[in-house]
Amino acid sequence: MTAACPACAAMPPVEDVVSDPALQFSLPTIHCAACIGKIERGLARMPGIGHVRVNLSLKRLSVEGHVDATRVQAALTDLGFEAYPLDMAALTNTRDDEGRKLLTRMAVAGFAMMNVMLLSVAVWSGAEDATRDLFHLISALITLPVVAYAGQPFYKNAWSALQVGRLNMDVPISLAIALAAGMSLFETLNSGEHAYFDAAVALTFFLLIGRYMDHQTRSAARSAAKELTALEVHTAEKVTDNGTETTPVSSLAVGDRVLVPSGARVPVDGTLTSGNGLMDRSFLTGESAAVPVAAGDLLQAGEINLAAPFTLEATAVGEDTTLRRIAALVETAENSRNSYTRMADKAAQFYAPAVHLLALFAFVMWMFIDGDLRHAINVAIAVLIITCPCALGLAVPAVSTAAISRLFSEGFLVKHASALERLAEVTHVVLDKTGTLTRPAAMVPEAMTAGERGVAKALAQASHHPLSRALLEQLTDTTAAPLSDIREVAGQGVEGMWGDTPVRLGRGHWLEAHFDGLGLRIGTDTAHQIEAPETLRDGVTDALAQIDLPCEVLTGDSEGPAQALAKHLSLPVTARARPEDKLARLDALAAQGERVLMIGDGLNDTAALASAHASIAPAVALEASRNAADVVILKEDFAALPLVLKVARATRDLSKQNFNIATIYNLFSIPLALAGFATPLAAALAMSISSITVLLNSQRMRRVK
């Protein structure tokens, strides 16, 4: 596709053509040409980089070359963009073949429609006799193969519905297309005055637009699910006789010894075999403090190793891990959600029989009035074409496609096709605390000298503890001091040598200081206390202020941090809530008739996320939680959260409006068709205008703020 251009010749040839598979990153915050330019130019300067390409629609970056994923990620962070690496194995087959086929059918139908219309206009404006017959014949030659090819999705659906003895929207559609084409052919061969070829192709074309949009919505949901799976890298370091080897988590067996690097998630359930460790269990329990573990302790998949690398012996793998068992529970809860009837389906249940009855009524009525079979069939076809749910087939897909792309551009992935309709019905919001509303932060005391800051930075860099990470965020301008012998003491902190002085960053009593929390001690000086309050995630306060529904917080954390949050946000907070308690609270709310939106990230929220009427999870959440959620927030920032509810409500309102528009058109045109006044021109106009009105009305989604 890259056309030869004069400038290309001046470019240096890329040496040793890259053989590595392209690395893929999710970039939730990119939104404009400047972002593309900044990233592509910025990365092109990195050594070893081959080809860099940003896809703005998918908010994805693909990088080829001999480079390390973590280095690219660091470079992206330096450029000011959030970036998450994606697992290539989970992203395979991203090409959307079904969508392409629909697009091709749409193009063929559109081409045929324009040419047939051209000929029809001549007939409408007065072509007669041989000329009219010729035009009808040419129209037939174009129309018949085109509707046979382009209408296939409708025929297939209609056939499979009829086979099980049911009616769906595709039955009247297929009937209308087939009858219109067949009857027009008959009229043409008998030199009839009216032929509906233009209506047959126009119907196919407009309905294919609706079908394509519907497919886009679904495939957006499907690729969202794929992207979420790809956010997690599914490999583990298996310990073998000669070192370690990287294997897929799925191939681990009970008894295997697995190395868990610091900062990584435990891949399978197992017992700790080496030394001590410090685990972040907030995903499992909601507890914000890290938990120290000793050799022989049982670890569960999903916990994060905060201290030095350790090995564990697998006791449960695959479907047997605690994580998977909870995920399986979630799937059971999900099934009830899948039975939710979407608005369009509800309309179809009522509409499909009505259309058939009306056409049949028209046929019988005209058989009684003038007994002319040909005329009666013509009127019945006109009724079918006009009432045919052209606008109805577009009403919902057009709006939800617009809504989902609107939300995606704000950093939200909508995973469930019916999610927007359920979100619009929400009356109560329940939030999780740790990891969702709050994240750890550290306050560097004013009294610290530049040298001490450098030491703190060097020590913090050696640890994956959330507090160290938070401290690093405060020390971005500081240069790390040159330290040696850096060593992490599990459950206590990090220590090292600064020249000849021993330095320590860690718990107060380990530093022999008078306080409990985080501190820094240099040699024998008095330890500096580093305050580490939990801070709210960006945008949380704004978002909560804008949500016009009652909110409450359920957390597994202890009273202290929970009450601090309650005071800060002035929301009701329940502390020490176990997963069962969260579920019970949701059930109680549901029993009161509330429709609950659950927002949470941890495994302790997963059951609640799945059983709530609608649910939202941040992208950093555990895979099981993300899978249970309807919508995933890709950005760090929560400020746009109220927009999800607004867009969901706008989706419902615009869909209803579209239904009403379609109904009003039908109210006008059905009597005309029944009375036998619906000429092909009138039918084509009624159908096109109502479809276009519905499409235009859906574009108002862009204005939702």
Add this chain to the structure above:
Amino acid sequence: MNVLVILIPVSLILGGIGLVAFLWTVRSDQYDDAQGNAARILLDDDER
């Protein structure tokens, strides 16, 4: 009316060319990043 003999094939052929061109754009991945393509035209590519 003899002009129709020329005009109708001409309109069909022109439309057909349009259709083939569209099918080519679909086959060659040109609809994979519509937003990106819209934005890229604003990029100043001279320094690359």
